[in-house]
Amino acid sequence: MNQSSANVAGASSSAQPLLQVSDVAVHFGGIIALDGVSFDVQQGAVLGLIGPNGAGKTTLFNCLSRLYIPNSGDIRFAGQTILSTAPHKIADIGIGRTFQNLALFGTMSVLDNVMVGGHSQSSSDFLSNALRLPWVKTEEEGLADASWELIDYLDLMDVAYTPVADLPFGTQKRVELARALASKPKLLLLDEPAGGLNHDEVEDLGSLIKQIRDDRGITVLLVEHHMSLVMAVSDHVVAIDFGRKIGEGTPSEVQQNPEVIRAYLGTSD
Amino acid sequence: MVADVNTSSAGRRAIPENPANNLAIAGIRLPVWNKILIAILLVVAVIAPFFLEDFDVFQMTYALVFAMAILGLNLLTGFNGQFSLGHSAFFGIGAYTTAMMMAHWEVAFYWTIIPAGIVCLVAGFLFGLPALRLEGLYLALATFALATAMPQILKYHAWEDLTGGVQGLDLDKPESPFPDTLSDDQYLYFIVLVVAIILFICAWNLVRGRTGRAMIAIRDNPIAAQTMGVNNAVYKSLTFGVSALYTGIAGSMSAIIIQFVAPDSFTFLLAVTFLVGLVVGGVASIPGAIFGGFFVLLIPNISEAVADMTGRTDAKGLSWAVYGLFLIITVYVMPSGAAGLVRLLVGKLARRG
Numbered sequence: 001m002n003q004s005s006a007n008v009a010g011a012s013s014s015a016q017p018l019l020q021v022s023d024v025a026v027h028f029g030g031i032i033a034l035d036g037v038s039f040d041v042q043q044g045a046v047l048g049l050i051g052p053n054g055a056g057k058t059t060l061f062n063c064l065s066r067l068y069i070p071n072s073g074d075i076r077f078a079g080q081t082i083l084s085t086a087p088h089k090i091a092d093i094g095i096g097r098t099f100q101n102l103a104l105f106g107t108m109s110v111l112d113n114v115m116v117g118g119h120s121q122s123s124s125d126f127l128s129n130a131l132r133l134p135w136v137k138t139e140e141e142g143l144a145d146a147s148w149e150l151i152d153y154l155d156l157m158d159v160a161y162t163p164v165a166d167l168p169f170g171t172q173k174r175v176e177l178a179r180a181l182a183s184k185p186k187l188l189l190l191d192e193p194a195g196g197l198n199h200d201e202v203e204d205l206g207s208l209i210k211q212i213r214d215d216r217g218i219t220v221l222l223v224e225h226h227m228s229l230v231m232a233v234s235d236h237v238v239a240i241d242f243g244r245k246i247g248e249g250t251p252s253e254v255q256q257n258p259e260v261i262r263a264y265l266g267t268s269d
Numbered sequence: 270m271v272a273d274v275n276t277s278s279a280g281r282r283a284i285p286e287n288p289a290n291n292l293a294i295a296g297i298r299l300p301v302w303n304k305i306l307i308a309i310l311l312v313v314a315v316i317a318p319f320f321l322e323d324f325d326v327f328q329m330t331y332a333l334v335f336a337m338a339i340l341g342l343n344l345l346t347g348f349n350g351q352f353s354l355g356h357s358a359f360f361g362i363g364a365y366t367t368a369m370m371m372a373h374w375e376v377a378f379y380w381t382i383i384p385a386g387i388v389c390l391v392a393g394f395l396f397g398l399p400a401l402r403l404e405g406l407y408l409a410l411a412t413f414a415l416a417t418a419m420p421q422i423l424k425y426h427a428w429e430d431l432t433g434g435v436q437g438l439d440l441d442k443p444e445s446p447f448p449d450t451l452s453d454d455q456y457l458y459f460i461v462l463v464v465a466i467i468l469f470i471c472a473w474n475l476v477r478g479r480t481g482r483a484m485i486a487i488r489d490n491p492i493a494a495q496t497m498g499v500n501n502a503v504y505k506s507l508t509f510g511v512s513a514l515y516t517g518i519a520g521s522m523s524a525i526i527i528q529f530v531a532p533d534s535f536t537f538l539l540a541v542t543f544l545v546g547l548v549v550g551g552v553a554s555i556p557g558a559i560f561g562g563f564f565v566l567l568i569p570n571i572s573e574a575v576a577d578m579t580g581r582t583d584a585k586g587l588s589w590a591v592y593g594l595f596l597i598i599t600v601y602v603m604p605s606g607a608a609g610l611v612r613l614l615v616g617k618l619a620r621r622g
Contacts, residue, residue, distance in 0.1 A: 091498035103493035120498030129478035
């Protein structure tokens with residue numbers, strides 16, 4: 001259902017991008033983290049956002065999930081500005097994310113982590129939970145069912161009841177992905193998903209990202225250092241440095257962009 | 270590691286069973302053990318008062334009251350990660366609500382329990398709102414202020430007519446409707462037992478559902494919880510309210526079984542007593558609260574008996590020292606509370622069944 005509606009929207013979306021970042025600026029005191037960055041993410045695309053350390057990638061991500069408030073500019077999702085949306089409503093409108101340094105619920109099992117991911121997809125409250133009303137049980141079963149589907153999809157069946165803090169790093173990254181998918185996002189923000197993974201794991205991650213887009217019709221915005229991964233999975237790449245956009249285009253265009261090369265390799269002068 | 274990713278939802282594997290459920294002690298699986306133990310506990314709880322002196326029945330009743338208060342604190346501190354050194358205040362508000370209704374308006378004691386809970390729910394929620402801006406030690410400090418202020422607020426002369434001022438309020442002892450089969454103390458015990466069972470079942474339902482997951486998620490990682498759509502502010506202040514409701518109902522029950530309230534019964538020391546019960550029973554453990562309730566009631570009595578054995582005149586001070594010794598030994602033997610010790614023992618005894 002999610003997928004078909006996404007495809008229908010995708011067919012008519014050439015006019016309107018799913019995400020529009022326009023002229024976003026963020027200052028921390030005198031430090032300019034983002035200085036008027038603009039780009040669009042088309043429905044159904046994988047967009048890679050690259051840039052050296054400190055370029056402002058994570059700051060931009062935190063604006064998208066409303067952890068930071070931009071000093072100026074606008075961010076529009078499906079045509080609507082998100083800047084007036086409360087941070088906890090971002091999952092509701094269809095934006096899910098993972099974190100650069102993992103932000104899991106350490107004491108909870110994999111299953112419970114994924115079920116918290118489905119929080120925005122459910123509605124029972126204190127009273128109905130305390131009394132365990134009949135519809136609460138139905139809702140819990142539905143939520144558990146959706147969570148198991150994702151646990152299977154990300155090959156986490158064998159560790160489903162293990163507290164996530166006891167799992168190896170690579171596995172925890174997959175738990176974060178499953179948790180983000182549990183909110184049934186239209187747009188998935190991945191903050192350096194390849195960080196800390198070995199060569200084989202990075203390759204698997206690449207095919208997984210494409211698969212998430214293809215199977216579920218989810219648009220992906222990928223922040224990544226790992227250049228070969230970005231170039232392999234992205235349809236479109238945006239490069240930023242010192243808070244400004246320095247290049248944009250297909251992966252091969254961006255790779256040949258002299259500004260991007262200079263940002264990554266430095267200049268002789 | 271991600272080798273199996275091309276399994277789509279069509280080729281889905283069966284949901285595995287929780288391996289913990291397959292562990293067994295003496296050939297009986299753990300979930301069955303749980304049921305057996307709960308059944309034994311319930312039977313003991315129902316039969317015991319008929320074999321005990323009235324004073325011992327009163328002690329059991331009071332231990333259950335402590336257990337309810339500790340459970341309330343556990344919802345807040347254990348499950349939601351918010352510190353409170355001020356739960357004596359909510360216990361006091363609950364007790365005074367009941368006492369004032371009974372003493373001034375002659376309301377039957379059982380009609381005062383729910384109002385006492387609701388008053389504390391509102392008080393806790395309102396206190397929880399500004400507390401949203403405080404974390405960890407700072408929240409502990411703010412709640413400490415609440416605990417130290419409460420006895421003075423209750424003594425304040427402007428509402429002395431209502432609260433009884435320094436003297437407090439005396440209440441009539443509820444009488445057993447079946448004097449031939451149940452003594453008054455037994456009657457009150459069963460009332461408290463029923464209320465406690467309801468509160469424990471509700472707490473269990475709460476923490477295993479969507480609300481409980483959100484509470485724990487906020488404790489473990491507030492930013493991630495918010496990103497998943499949890500409204501942290503609402504959950505934290507409502508948890509504060511629900512926690513106060515539990516402790517307030519416990520306070521209400523304490524007024525009913527002691528038939529007396531006075532401001533100095535609700536000092537900071539009482540709040541610390543709850544915290545001791547919480548830690549000794551087990552942080553974020555629901556059955557642990559029962560153990561904690563009995564511990565904080567019985568160990569001071571035992572300490573006093575031990576101190577009395579020395580025959581010294583300054584035995585009162587000595588009993589606190591003995592209490593301290595008991596606490597140190599307990600924390601040393603069970604660093605993660607009674608619940609942690611049980612988990613450890615089960616882990617050692619259990620085999621795959």
